Structure formats: structure tokens, C-alpha cells
Amino acid sequence: MTRAVVTRSPQPPQLTVKQAATQAARLRQASPTLAAAYAQALSRWLDDPVLRLAGRPIITECYRSPARQDELYAQGRTKPGPIVTYKRGGESRHNLGPPTPALDVGFLLADGSVLWSGLLLSKFARLMKAADARVVWGGDWASFKDRPHFEVLKAAEPAGKGGDERG
Known part of the structure; x- marks a missing residue:
């Protein structure tokens, strides 16, 4: 008798109800352009069987009071x-908004900790920039590398200038 082996695709760390509510609230703080780019990048990340094992992208900060x-x-x-x-x-x-043109990303791990890996952030940055060409990644800045940081340029700023936010 041959048994069929059912293998389940490994799942990314699951958000608790509280974490899911926090993520939704932070995403609502983001400008519509940035929120849409993040949602698309997150979906692509979670659809990739290898990337989703590395950790689950989460918004660690969006609007930040002065x-x-x-x-x-x-x-x-x-x-x-x-x-x-x-x-x-x-x-x-x-500090602008809400809605704010900036958000920071980290990766939720299976043990509940959060990681800010430069390698994972660079992979997520490719997805964010592919989702919308107006998204700028802090890891691309020439001086202070702010790898968790993503922002949308102001309409008046030429592409490539960025905010060189540094925070």
C-alpha cells in the first residue's frame, strides 16, 4: 500500500490579532501611493515560497510625532x-501627515522577534521600487544608509534626489 505524502508549504510568521490591527493602522497612516506600493510588495513577498520563510515584512513605523x-x-x-x-x-x-510619505520596515520572525537585515531589506526594496517608481529606499542613499526607510518623493522633486531623509 502506498501512502500519499501531503506536504504543506511553509508559512511565514502569522500576525496575532493585535499585530494585524497595528499593521492595518500603520498602513492607513501612509500616503495612498506608499500604502499601495507596500501592499503590492508585501503580497509578492508572501507569494514567494523562499522569501516568506525568511520573515514577514511589517511596518515598524509610519507617521511619527515630532x-x-x-x-x-x-x-x-x-x-x-x-x-x-x-x-x-x-x-x-x-512627521508629515498623516497621511505620511514615509514608513519603516522590519521582518517578523517565527519566534516573534523583529529583524532589520540589510539583505532582506534590499530584497524588499526591489519589490517596493518595482511596485511604484516614485518609491525611494533609504538604503540607496549615498551618505547615511537608512535601510528600513521607504518614502515617496514629492511631486516637485526630480527622481534620484530623494529626501536623504536620515530618519
Whole structure:
């Protein structure tokens, strides 16, 4: 007697109800162009059997209040931790809106931790930029590499200039 072996396709880390609600709320904070590009890139990521095993892309920040921006600016200066931004409150693209033209991405792992892998972010960046040519990735900037950062250029900015956001 031969038994049929049923193999299930490995699944990416699943979001809890609370995490799913947080992701939906953060996506609603994004500008429509950025939200659409993220949704398309996420769908393509999750449809790829290899990429989805690496982790699940999640929005770690979208709109950021000027007070939150100042907290991040203090990191690595007057508070412990590495420097993660060069922008003070009110100077960041994250502080515009909502809707905001900027969001940050990390990867949810099966154990519940979040990873900011440069390699995974570069793969996700290709999907984001393919989804909409107006999307700029912070990993492409010449100076401070802000790999978790994605933004949509202002209509008046020429392509390639970017915001060189740095946070």
C-alpha cells in the first residue's frame, strides 16, 4: 500500500490579532501611493515560497510625532543606543501627515522577534521600487544608509534626489 505524502508549504510568521490591527493602522497612516506600493510588495513577498520563510515584512513605523522623532534623535547622543536618525522633531518625512510619505520596515520572525537585515531589506526594496517608481529606499542613499526607510518623493522633486531623509 502506498501512502500519499501531503506536504504543506511553509508559512511565514502569522500576525496575532493585535499585530494585524497595528499593521492595518500603520498602513492607513501612509500616503495612498506608499500604502499601495507596500501592499503590492508585501503580497509578492508572501507569494514567494523562499522569501516568506525568511520573515514577514511589517511596518515598524509610519507617521511619527515630532516628540517621538526627538526621542529617536536623542538615541546615541544623550540616550543609550546607536544613532538612528539625523532629523529632529518636525524635520523628518515621518512627521508629515498623516497621511505620511514615509514608513519603516522590519521582518517578523517565527519566534516573534523583529529583524532589520540589510539583505532582506534590499530584497524588499526591489519589490517596493518595482511596485511604484516614485518609491525611494533609504538604503540607496549615498551618505547615511537608512535601510528600513521607504518614502515617496514629492511631486516637485526630480527622481534620484530623494529626501536623504536620515530618519
